[in-house]
Amino acid sequence: MSEFVQNGLSNVLANDHQLTVPKEIVIRYTTSAFLGVLIWWLENDMNYSPKYMASNLLLIATKGPYVNNPF
Template identity: 45%
Template sequence: MMNLIHEFVSQGINRTEPNDHNLTAKRDVIIKYVESGFLEVIIWWIENQMPYKEQDMAAQLMNVSIKGPYIIQPGLHAE
């Protein structure tokens, strides 16, 4: 399963941002960070009787990976 997650994450990051100069950390560190997060969330999802549909979980993981956890970046919203 880790190989599948690794390939999915690697391909996604490589396609989204091929230029290493635009990344906030080394590409291999980012890939490992994201894939380990995916794995832990998938384990949690299975242990909790899959409370969300597969497609919904995949979309949520991709959104968090690409956009982060916030709709509006903290500190950037109008007061």
């Protein structure tokens, strides 16, 4: 999973200077978040489709959970 996240970052960012924190922290943070949500999803009888889960995880990872950034 961390390789998937790392590849995704490489496709989105031209270089690591566009990150506000070290790349290694971003990879570990995102991987842990994805795994935590997937475990919750499996423990709750997969109440959403795989496509729905994938698109929402991607949305959170790229834009965050808010419609308008409150920060």
